[in-house]
Amino acid sequence: MSCYVGLKSGNRRETFSYRGYVTSATHGKVYNAIIGPFETRFAADLMAYFGANNIHMQSVFHAEQWARRLKGQYGISSLKQYCAWAKKHAIVGKTK
Numbered sequence: 001m002s003c004y005v006g007l008k009s010g011n012r013r014e015t016f017s018y019r020g021y022v023t024s025a026t027h028g029k030v031y032n033a034i035i036g037p038f039e040t041r042f043a044a045d046l047m048a049y050f051g052a053n054n055i056h057m058q059s060v061f062h063a064e065q066w067a068r069r070l071k072g073q074y075g076i077s078s079l080k081q082y083c084a085w086a087k088k089h090a091i092v093g094k095t096k
Contacts (some may be wrong), residue, residue, distance in 0.1 A: 003044035005051070006038035013048040015041065037058060043067035043081040 001017045003033055008014060009030060018026075022034055035051075038044040038060055047063040057063055069074040 002037035002039075003041045004034050005037065005044055005048045007033040007035070008030035011052060013052065015044045015048045017041070039064055040067055042071070042077055042079065046082075049079060 001019045001037050003015060006027065008018055014031075016042075020026075022036070028033060035047060036057045038046065038047070043060070043063040043066070046066055047057060047060070051057045051063065055068060070082060074085060076082050095096055
């Protein structure tokens with residue numbers, strides 16, 4: 001099952017999983033645009049939460065690269081873990 005980021009009106013982003021091909025017929029009424037497919041849910045969450053206007057995360061490849069780097073260097077494999085880690089280490093930026 002692949003993960004995607006759906007963009008709704010007002011630039012709101014939402015992560016969702018879908019089995020099969022995402023087309024305008026299947027998701028066009030729900031989302032204005034869709035980014036994906038992502039290999040991991042963590043990369044999709046990173047793109048949804050930090051991808052807007054971020055020059056370091058402009059594609060699915062970049063989000064997957066960040067997810068692999070965070071998992072390899074710090075053992076972080078979810079957005080919740082990343083936000084807790086960022087608060088603990090006083091990382092500047094938005095965290096949940």
